[in-house]
Amino acid sequence: MKALGAPLRARDSGAAPDRGFGARLMTPLLLGAVLNPLNSTMIATGLVAVGRDFGTGPSGTAWLLSSLYLTSAVGQPVMGRLADSLGPRHIFLAGLGVVCAGGLLGTFAPAFGWLIAARVLLGLGTSAAYPAAMAMLRAESLRTGRPAPRPVMGRLSLAALGSAALGPTLGGLLTATTGWRGIFAVNVPLALLALAVALPWLPHDRRHPATAGPGPGPGPGPGPDDTGAATGDTGPVQPQQGPVRPQQPSGGPSPAAPPRDALLRTYLRHGLTYLAIYCALYGYAQWLEEARGCTSFQAGLVMLPMSLAAAGCSLLGARTKGLRAPLTTAAALLAAGSGILVTATGGTPLAALLIASALFGIPQGLASTGNQAAVYAQAPPDRVGSAAGLQRTAQYTSAMAATGLLALCFGQRASDAGLHRLAAVTGALSLLLLVLTATDRALRARTRT
Structure with a gap:
């Protein structure tokens, strides 16, 4: 609510930085931006209940994860292109309509296959929101003659980050109170609320509304030192689609100077980080319910430190001047969290389980902001948007690979032995x-002032 209220306060007070980017524009965009990351993580604490009702184990419910990620990975660039050619308002509204359809289909699904179809629809519909939002912000930049203010970009990114972080807890609450179908049903009122404010408030599409690039203005776009830019890539949050001008490193080479393999190493590093994080996010939640005996709501509460640590450390990572230290710390904490889980059993103290949850959340926040800043510093200035999109592709690929590992390690049921293998x-x-982080020389240059 803070993210939604901030543009309203700025507009009401007549603050110059948000002029042209006030509540009437930002409220529907923020509501739309939460849908994809929320759906990507909310299902984590409902998988066991779904599998129980339809007689399938982790190897089957993994399709509910991979279907949304695969659809989103393909759908986001397609929706971005459609927003540029057909108009972002049309695509934004159409996406919300598809979200409603997916939510209704999942709510009343009579068989497991219909649930997979519902997740495909949700992935497709939610993929429209962020690229359409970026196109509308570019169109507003053209209209006002200046780029979108950095706080506006920050609010859009933080809205997606917060929804992804709280998804497992919300999913557990809905499953415990309304059943797992509530995880699908909640999309309907959210999408209808976004439609209710988007129809009267979003500007009508102009001809070629977002093909001319960012609006003129003396200020740079969001740089790696800004909360909005640095947190725009956390899981699962959509990549920025528009061109972004990176900030010059302090005492280091220009953003275009690092060789291409430095950027490839960043993609690899980001993919490996999120492969471990997604394995823990989904595997840990299922183990808590099936082996530990937790309810869906209790599992969500145990996962809460992961969510809070991810959100808090993303803000901390956005203010870090260097890259090597936070990224090395993230890798070390992932190893520490894995060390706890490799020995965990049904009798492990609750305190140790909460610590393990936090140890997987802190790296999520540090790595997301650190790798995003590395992309901005290492990509050519005119290709930062494309580079951020490829980073997001690496994250989605890791999410799909994690579902395969879950099926391989758990089989039909999440057991202690399966958790130890994972x-x-x-x-x-x-x-x-x-090792990859500590030996990467491209991370030695400071990328934030």
């Missing part, structure tokens, strides 16, 4: 990530 994999990934 934790061994995440531990090995963490150690590899630690």
